[in-house]
Amino acid sequence: MSKIHVTTKVNGDEVEYLCEPRETLLDCLRDHLDLTGAKEGCGTGDCGACSVTMDGRLVCSCLVLGAEAQGKEIATIEGMAEDGALHPLQRKFIEHAALQCGICTPGILVAAKSLLEKNPDPTETEMRYWLAGNLCRCTGYDKIIRAVMDAAAEMREAS
Amino acid sequence: MQYHTPPSFEEASRIAASASGTTRFLAGGTDVLVQLRSDLVTPDDLIDVKHIPGVKEIARQEDGGWRIGVAVAGAEMTEHPDLGRDWPGIVEGMDLIGSTQIQGRATLVGNLCNGSPAADGVPALVAAGASVTVTGPNGARDVAVADIPTGPGKTCLEKGEVISALNIPARGENGGDAYLRFIPRTEMDIAVVGCAVNLRVDGDTITEARVVLGAVAPTIRAVQACADALIGTTLDDAALEALDKAARAACEPIDDKRGTVEFRTDVAGVLARRAAKIAYARAKGEQS
Numbered sequence A: 001m002s003k004i005h006v007t008t009k010v011n012g013d014e015v016e017y018l019c020e021p022r023e024t025l026l027d028c029l030r031d032h033l034d035l036t037g038a039k040e041g042c043g044t045g046d047c048g049a050c051s052v053t054m055d056g057r058l059v060c061s062c063l064v065l066g067a068e069a070q071g072k073e074i075a076t077i078e079g080m081a082e083d084g085a086l087h088p089l090q091r092k093f094i095e096h097a098a099l100q101c102g103i104c105t106p107g108i109l110v111a112a113k114s115l116l117e118k119n120p121d122p123t124e125t126e127m128r129y130w131l132a133g134n135l136c137r138c139t140g141y142d143k144i145i146r147a148v149m150d151a152a153a154e155m156r157e158a159s
Numbered sequence B: 001m002q003y004h005t006p007p008s009f010e011e012a013s014r015i016a017a018s019a020s021g022t023t024r025f026l027a028g029g030t031d032v033l034v035q036l037r038s039d040l041v042t043p044d045d046l047i048d049v050k051h052i053p054g055v056k057e058i059a060r061q062e063d064g065g066w067r068i069g070v071a072v073a074g075a076e077m078t079e080h081p082d083l084g085r086d087w088p089g090i091v092e093g094m095d096l097i098g099s100t101q102i103q104g105r106a107t108l109v110g111n112l113c114n115g116s117p118a119a120d121g122v123p124a125l126v127a128a129g130a131s132v133t134v135t136g137p138n139g140a141r142d143v144a145v146a147d148i149p150t151g152p153g154k155t156c157l158e159k160g161e162v163i164s165a166l167n168i169p170a171r172g173e174n175g176g177d178a179y180l181r182f183i184p185r186t187e188m189d190i191a192v193v194g195c196a197v198n199l200r201v202d203g204d205t206i207t208e209a210r211v212v213l214g215a216v217a218p219t220i221r222a223v224q225a226c227a228d229a230l231i232g233t234t235l236d237d238a239a240l241e242a243l244d245k246a247a248r249a250a251c252e253p254i255d256d257k258r259g260t261v262e263f264r265t266d267v268a269g270v271l272a273r274r275a276a277k278i279a280y281a282r283a284k285g286e287q288s
């Protein structure tokens, strides 16, 4: 099977990889680019553990082909902390103990960040609906929601 | 699997027409990739339509109708400033599909061509009288959305045919539409019943109506008896009762873990009533 050569931008850096046509963007991030932050929970779009943004849109990277990333801009959890300083969302997740096993955490952080970029002052209901495609089997969600709302408040004050 | 990125629908059609194995078009991939990953369908040729110019456009036509590109994602429809004002039912049907992540990718045409009787995007399109432009080996033709699905997972599209646009008619004066579905959860589930209503009023009286049920038969179903129950009425209790009865009579649902035959039938009547009330209020300009 002939491989496809893909050039794309991940977290601002130009990268390239060779992929099989059926490999997903998630496979390519993890197996070809060594970016293992995005997780595979289900592989069928249900859990959100693989969330990344592509050209600014939140997507499940398990439902995007690696080949489709050609010429796009991808953002993953690895790009969230800047120069070693944690993003407010990341800090608040630690502060509120909003994770246990941590499998869902990268996806939820990427998803929450994408909402706050669109709407810096979401209601709790808006936040819960936005994150409905991010499943967490450990926390019961409450601490996650509190962490995100708190981070949003801090980010509003800082801006 | 061969991955293609044709620059035109003619080329996409040509690739599909000359393919010998299983062919799929790739729009948002939220059905295609799930089927691929779970080894249900591995296409020999996968034809990505997203490199074709214009597929991401939502354009108002001269007659006031809309032309929606085949790669427009749900989120892009919801964010559009005017589309939802004309056709809130179509936009809310699409918006119900999946999560935020799925909304970033899923398209209406993909929803239609996947052929699920429970597809949430389709009933409101049928109720609106929407059509698709189909490009094939013999040129392009327009087909009513209602005629595309022929059974679960099946469409009337022939080998080599690809949908090149979705056409929604002009809203016109005093019209309103709505779509409701019932699912056991509040998000991320498959419709147990879906119902779209599109109607027009003259004063308080309904002059035109279309009622479409999803997930209660092998295909999405427009129910003329439901429309007849509404036309000429002011949506009084008698009309709602007649609508409810006609909707229940049109059901031939499956029995599964999401809902029994009895439950689905009952819910069809309830949703028809509720969707009709919303569409009526929208037609009269009392609700957005």
Ligand SMILES: Cc1cc2nc3c(=O)[nH]c(=O)nc-3n(C[C@H](O)[C@H](O)[C@H](O)COP(=O)(O)OP(=O)(O)OC[C@H]3O[C@@H](n4cnc5c(N)ncnc54)[C@H](O)[C@@H]3O)c2cc1C
Pocket (backbone or CB within 6 Å): A044, A045, A046, B023, B024, B025, B026, B027, B028, B029, B030, B031, B032, B033, B034, B049, B070, B096, B097, B098, B099, B102, B105, B106, B107, B108, B109, B110, B111, B112, B113, B114, B118, B119, B120, B121, B157, B161, B162, B163, B164, B188, B189, B190, B191
């Ligand atoms: C987690 C999850 C939740 C979901 N929730 C819902 C839900 O609530 N309601 C619902 O209805 N669906 C749901 N779906 C199913 C799916 O998201 C929708 O059916 C979606 O609209 C499919 O669109 P797509 O663009 O992703 O299609 P694709 O997967 O790209 O394509 C689907 C089919 O359409 C064909 N096709 C695509 N474009 C064309 C074209 N231009 N011409 C001819 N054929 C074409 C393809 O060959 C394929 O057979 C869900 C899926 C997931 C993964």
Ligand code: FES
Pocket (backbone or CB within 6 Å): A039, A040, A041, A042, A043, A044, A045, A046, A047, A048, A049, A050, A051, A060, A061, A062, A063
């Ligand atoms: S791994 Fe992609 S949604 Fe679960």
Ligand code: FES
Pocket (backbone or CB within 6 Å): A098, A099, A100, A101, A102, A103, A104, A105, A135, A136, A137, A138, A139
């Ligand atoms: S912390 Fe374990 S799944 Fe969320």
